[in-house]
Amino acid sequence: MNDSDSVPRAGTDGEADAPAGPVAYDPAAPAPLHVARTPTGNADVDARLERLADADHLATDGHPEVYEDVHRGLRDALTALDARPGPPVPTRHPTTAPR
Incomplete structure (x- = not known):
């Protein structure tokens, strides 16, 4: 046994790092749709369209609030x-004379 086996390295808790395994896919997890939003040139409208990106980070049940806010703003x-x-x-x- 050498010194490196008995003394934890700096920045670790003495346990070996867990091997990085595959990340589990959760189809119910929020996922960005990556829908392109073309600027309209109207700052108010463009800001509302950008607000749609907030739905990308929410579960489906959170989407109506964003959509209603965007609709109201538009x-x-x-x-x-x-x-x-x-x-x-x-x-x-x-x-x-009228024609």
């Missing part, structure tokens, strides 16, 4: 677009 962003003043609506000259 609806709010669309409503805000409708509320912005747009270009003036062209008016007909009073003497012009």
Whole structure:
């Protein structure tokens, strides 16, 4: 027996490291879908679409909360677009007959 057999190495608890075995596959575990999200150019919409990535780390029963939050945010962003003043609506000259 030599000294290295009786003295634990620094940083270990004296037990041999467990051999690295195969990682068990759990089909119920959250897994990223890796769905590509193309930026729209609208910061509010893009932020909501990025929020969808949060569902990748949740169990399925946590997805509705994320989806509902994203849906609510997208609806709010669309409503805000409708509320912005747009270009003036062209008016007909009073003497012009409708076609």
